[in-house]
Amino acid sequence: MTMIKRGFAALAAGALSTALAMPASAEPVKFDFWFGLSGDLARVVDTLCKNFNASQKDYEVVCTSQGNYDATLQNTIAAFRAGKQPAVVQVYDVGTATMMLSGAYKPADKLMEENGYKIDYADYFPGIARYYATSKGEMLSFPFNSSTPLMYWNKDAFAKIGKTEAPKTWEDVGADLKALKDAGYECPMAINISANESWQLMEQFSALHNQPIATKNNGYDGLDARLEVNKTKFVQYVTDLKKWYDAGLIKIKSKDLGQDMVQAFASGTCQVILTSVGDHGTVGRTQKEGMKWDVAELPVYAGTERKNSLVGGASLWVLSGKSDAEYKGAAAFLNFIHDPKTALFWSTNTGYIPVTKSGFDYMKGQGFYDKAPYKGREVAIASLTASEPTEITRGVRLGNFTQIRAEFGTQMQAIFANKVSVQEGLDTLVKNGDAILDRFQQTYPGKTLP
Amino acid sequence: MEKRVTFGKWTIGILFAVPQLLLIFTFFYWPAGQAVYWSLTLQQPWGGGNIWVGLDNFRSILSNADYWNSITASLVFAGISTGLAMFIALVLAALTDRQLAGSRLYRVVLIWPYGIAAPALAMAFRFILAPEAGFMAVVNRVWPGFWDPGLDGADAMASIIVAFSWKYVGYNFIFFLAAFQAIPRSLIEAAAMDGSGVIRRFWDIQFPLITPTIFFLLVINITESFQDSFGIVDIMTAGGPANATNLMVYKIYSDGFKGLDYSGAAAQSIILMLLIVVLTIFQFRFIERRVHYR
Numbered sequence: 001m002t003m004i005k006r007g008f009a010a011l012a013a014g015a016l017s018t019a020l021a022m023p024a025s026a027e028p029v030k031f032d033f034w035f036g037l038s039g040d041l042a043r044v045v046d047t048l049c050k051n052f053n054a055s056q057k058d059y060e061v062v063c064t065s066q067g068n069y070d071a072t073l074q075n076t077i078a079a080f081r082a083g084k085q086p087a088v089v090q091v092y093d094v095g096t097a098t099m100m101l102s103g104a105y106k107p108a109d110k111l112m113e114e115n116g117y118k119i120d121y122a123d124y125f126p127g128i129a130r131y132y133a134t135s136k137g138e139m140l141s142f143p144f145n146s147s148t149p150l151m152y153w154n155k156d157a158f159a160k161i162g163k164t165e166a167p168k169t170w171e172d173v174g175a176d177l178k179a180l181k182d183a184g185y186e187c188p189m190a191i192n193i194s195a196n197e198s199w200q201l202m203e204q205f206s207a208l209h210n211q212p213i214a215t216k217n218n219g220y221d222g223l224d225a226r227l228e229v230n231k232t233k234f235v236q237y238v239t240d241l242k243k244w245y246d247a248g249l250i251k252i253k254s255k256d257l258g259q260d261m262v263q264a265f266a267s268g269t270c271q272v273i274l275t276s277v278g279d280h281g282t283v284g285r286t287q288k289e290g291m292k293w294d295v296a297e298l299p300v301y302a303g304t305e306r307k308n309s310l311v312g313g314a315s316l317w318v319l320s321g322k323s324d325a326e327y328k329g330a331a332a333f334l335n336f337i338h339d340p341k342t343a344l345f346w347s348t349n350t351g352y353i354p355v356t357k358s359g360f361d362y363m364k365g366q367g368f369y370d371k372a373p374y375k376g377r378e379v380a381i382a383s384l385t386a387s388e389p390t391e392i393t394r395g396v397r398l399g400n401f402t403q404i405r406a407e408f409g410t411q412m413q414a415i416f417a418n419k420v421s422v423q424e425g426l427d428t429l430v431k432n433g434d435a436i437l438d439r440f441q442q443t444y445p446g447k448t449l450p
Numbered sequence: 451m452e453k454r455v456t457f458g459k460w461t462i463g464i465l466f467a468v469p470q471l472l473l474i475f476t477f478f479y480w481p482a483g484q485a486v487y488w489s490l491t492l493q494q495p496w497g498g499g500n501i502w503v504g505l506d507n508f509r510s511i512l513s514n515a516d517y518w519n520s521i522t523a524s525l526v527f528a529g530i531s532t533g534l535a536m537f538i539a540l541v542l543a544a545l546t547d548r549q550l551a552g553s554r555l556y557r558v559v560l561i562w563p564y565g566i567a568a569p570a571l572a573m574a575f576r577f578i579l580a581p582e583a584g585f586m587a588v589v590n591r592v593w594p595g596f597w598d599p600g601l602d603g604a605d606a607m608a609s610i611i612v613a614f615s616w617k618y619v620g621y622n623f624i625f626f627l628a629a630f631q632a633i634p635r636s637l638i639e640a641a642a643m644d645g646s647g648v649i650r651r652f653w654d655i656q657f658p659l660i661t662p663t664i665f666f667l668l669v670i671n672i673t674e675s676f677q678d679s680f681g682i683v684d685i686m687t688a689g690g691p692a693n694a695t696n697l698m699v700y701k702i703y704s705d706g707f708k709g710l711d712y713s714g715a716a717a718q719s720i721i722l723m724l725l726i727v728v729l730t731i732f733q734f735r736f737i738e739r740r741v742h743y744r
Contacts, residue, residue: 070708077710081497098710102496194690256687257600258580403709413691417601432516439510439711443492445501 028053028060031326032086033333036072036314037145038065044349051345052336059329061088069095069314070402076319080104085319087330090144092314094401096132097219099317100140101399101444106318106327108334109139115331119338123356127384128311131395134450135220141315142334143355145346147278148309148380149200151299155292157185157271166296170240173272173299177249180271190253190261190270191241193416195402195409199312200274200298201241202234202408207393208300208386209233210307214437219397222448223441227404227433230426233301239422242415252416265293274298276312277380278351284373295376297383307393309383313352344368353380397449399440404433488716495710507717516693517701517718521725524676524698527611531679532671535615536664539622544652546623547630557627563620568681575613576686599687603694606687610695613682614675622667629663630656661741669733673726698722 035045042065049063066072069092079085091099099105112119121129121139132141153166161179173189180188191197206213211232216225229235244250251270253261262279264270268288280295287293300306316337318330336342343359344366346352354360360381363369369378387393398404407429415425489508492501511517542560546553563571578584579599586597599606633656641651680699683689689696689704696704699722706715 073710074707077495098495102494103498104496194688252600254600256576256580256690258577258583400709400711403705403711406704406709409690410692413601417603417692419692435510435514436709439492439714442503443494443501443713444499 028058029325029329030060030062031088031322031329031333033061033063033088033090033316034066034072034076034086035063035090036066036069036092037090038067041145041350044346047349048337048342048346051342052333055336056332059332061329061333073098080319080321083321085321087318087322087326088333089317089319090314091141091317093131093312094396094405096141096315096395097397097399097401097449100134100397100450101447104320105140106320106322107138107140108142108316108318111318111327111331112334115328117331117335119335123358125311125355125357125360125381125384127308127389127393128355130389131311132315136450138450140450141317142337143311143313144316144337145278145313145350145352146355147276147312147352148384149204149274149298149312150277150280150295150379150383151297152265152273152275152279152283152293152295154265154268154271155294156268157183166294167299168296169302170237170299171302174240174244174249177244177272178247181247181249185271187251187253187264187270189244189250189272190264191250191274192252192254192261193409193412194254195405197412198405198408200276201237201412202229203396204298204309205237206232206234207310208298208307209304210390210392212392213396214398217391218395219399220391220394220449223399223437223444225398226437227430230423230430235422235426236301238412238415238426242422245416266291276351277353277377278313280377281351281373295379297379297386305387307387308385308389310393310395311384347377348374351377353377353384398437399444400436403436407432407436485716485719488713489720491713493712493716495712503713507713508721511714511717511721516696519693520696520698520701523607523694523696527607527614527679527695527697528672528675531611531614531618531675532668534611535618535671536622536667538615539619539626539667540664542619543623543626543630544656546627548648560623561620563617564624565620566617568617568678569685571617572613572682572685575609575616575682579609579612579686599691601691603691606691606695610679610682610686613686614679618671618674622671625663625667626660629660633659658742662743665733665738665741668737669730672729672733676722676726698725 033049035042037045045063045065049061053060064086066075069090072089073091073095076085076089076091085104109119109121121137124139124143128143128146129139130137132143133139151166155164157180158164158166158176160183161176163176167173167176177188191201193201203213205211206229209232211234212218213229214225214227216222219225241250245252251264253259253264253270259267259269261270261273262275262282263286265273265275266283266287268291277295283293297306298309316334318327318334322330338356340354340356340359340362343354343356344363347354347363348368354363364378368374411420411425411429411432414420414428415422420428490502490504492503492507494500542556546556546560566574579586579597581587581590581597581599590597597605599609637655638651641655646654676697677699679697680703683695683697683700684703687695689700698718702715702718702722705711705718709715
């Protein structure tokens with residue numbers, strides 16, 4: 001009885017307050033946001049959505065996780081074809097070219113302008129902004145969860161070989177791995193060679209060394225770009241990795257085999273890994289008691305003038321075909337995410353980095369990077385802003401890039417299993433990748449990237 | 451005299467058939483037709499502007515070495531896993547049928563595996579067969595490098611075969627046991643009194659009498675190994691290493707859903723459908739002749 005009474009009272013109070021706050025419209029405008037994160041990260045996104053809804057009364061965002069990036073894109077496409085698409089959707093970095101040609105979006109910068117929000121696009125780190133902008137610099141989507149890879153190294157193990165700093169060149173890495181092996185470490189370095197690691201092994205390596213992945217400035221200048229990783233510095237890199245693998249300096253770690261590289265590093269089994277700054281939190285939470293470790297920028301070959309690394313993660317696209325009221329809500333939501341305070345919340349609870357200079361400065365000002373669990377993450381910003389982006393280090397703009405990454409995984413496995421030589425494997429990667437690009441170009445005849 | 455219901459007008463008959471036809475059309479012909487249409491075009495994932503390319507999709511698939519590799523892998527997988535699952539189930543069912551002590555317990559326990567969803571059992575086998583952590587780690591310690599499904603294609607193939615067969619042993623077992631139990635006890639007892647041993651009785655009496663079941667299971671197992679293997683491959687090997695376990699059904703998934711190449715995937719599913727049809731016809735044409743129906 002009391003329960004019911006209390007319920008009625010709450011209802012009445014709720015109705016009253018809503019009525020007082022918004023005499024004209026009783027209900028906030030609802031709009032959908034679909035995203036691809038799951039588990040811990042999905043809970044953070046849910047909190048973010050709640051914070052947005054609590055911050056104002058006019059709009060209500062309904063946030064739904066679709067499980068992973070692939071599924072989000074598939075479900076959104078299906079919904080779009082059925083006319084039931086969400087207003088805002090999170091699309092991973094490699095889906096950018098596909099999205100740009102889809103004709104299914106409303107450019108983010110236009111949306112903000114129409115709804116009276118002034119965004120300073122120069123505030124975004126250039127390496128992040130250019131990945132999601134047209135060749136003329138218009139932002140089509142807003143970066144959301146952004147990351148870049150770092151080298152994680154075990155300080156305790158390196159101390160055993162008399163080192164107090166992370167190796168800066170690949171030449172040094174080779175020598176250090178050898179020394180670690182001689183010092184009795186079974187697994188000096190762990191890598192994985194599935195499709196996903198194309199990101200740190202092929203894409204980031206090429207960017208740091210200012211080497212192209214494909215012609216036409218990595219695809220920015222046309223759909224007729226073709227791969228050329230079989231004749232860049234990347235060949236030497238794969239050759240070295242293979243050499244170190246054969247010498248037992250590198251072990252392959254993956255989930256299929258029982259332990260992925262992040263676990264292998266956190267447990268102290270392997271001493272060096274290359275992975276996203278997004279894993280910084282995971283390593284901190286799951287590391288072996290008392291283990292000392294740190295992060296550093298990915299190494300480059302001696303004599304290389306280091307360039308900026310590429311952004312990874314995903315961005316928020318606003319889809320076409322929604323009502324003006326929903327667009328107003330979407331714009332308010334993007335503006336909320338853009339806020340430096342949201343950046344602090346987001347980076348504290350995930351491993352992702354702030355995407356704007358103001359967000360980074362705000363977080364520095366709050367002392368975020370001085371505290372133990374977050375210390376080191378500023379290296380990711382240093383890596384992303386190591387240089388002004390060049391024509392090649394703006395990003396990768398290739399169609400069906402997911403399939404090209406899959407082909408990368410296949411050929412790397414063939415190389416590491418001694419089925420083919422490094423050069424043969426990379427030649428096949430280029431040949432099959434070009435066939436994938438051909439197919440993409442045929443699917444969009446006469447179209448050009450914006 | 452035979453009585454039968456007749457309809458004065460053919461329209462009434464059609465009327466009664468319409469709901470059924472509608473269902474069949476909606477759930478079978480329409481999607482199948484759609485797949486055929488897609489396979490003859492290049493589909494833009496987001497819709498709008500589809501290009502008619504005729505048989506180009508089929509031509510490009512059939513001229514792709516990776517695709518032929520995927521057909522070979524599917525056939526190897528189907529052959530070995532069907533053989534393994536049926537043989538083990540047959541032996542287990544024959545033993546359980548002999549009503550040894552505890553045979554009722556075996557009956558229950560052996561049926562369980564089929565109730566486990568493919569992804570769940572794939573997860574379990576991923577741990578069991580992991581080279582560094584699971585059961586095979588012990589073997590690897592004795593012979594270093596013996597088991598490495600991460601880089602050795604044959605090992606990866608073996609691991610998905612084991613997982614798939616393990617599941618279908620349970621399924622086959624139910625049918626085999628039912629078939630054995632349908633054989634009149636008196637036949638076996640008579641043979642036993644005539645002095646024939648267990649093996650003799652199996653080959654001369656039981657085996658011929660259960661050939662219809664064997665044939666049925668053969669068709670089902672082969673068909674399922676082409677279609678139900680998806681969850682196991684996705685979790686255990688993701689088609690790797692170097693495409694060694696990229697079975698046809700998995701390739702359709704990764705090209706279509708992950709790669710957003712709807713047309714290529716549609717063409718591949720039509721080829722897969724045709725292959726299953728051909729295999730089934732082959733089985734009915736050549737193997738069914740050896741089956742004894744009562």
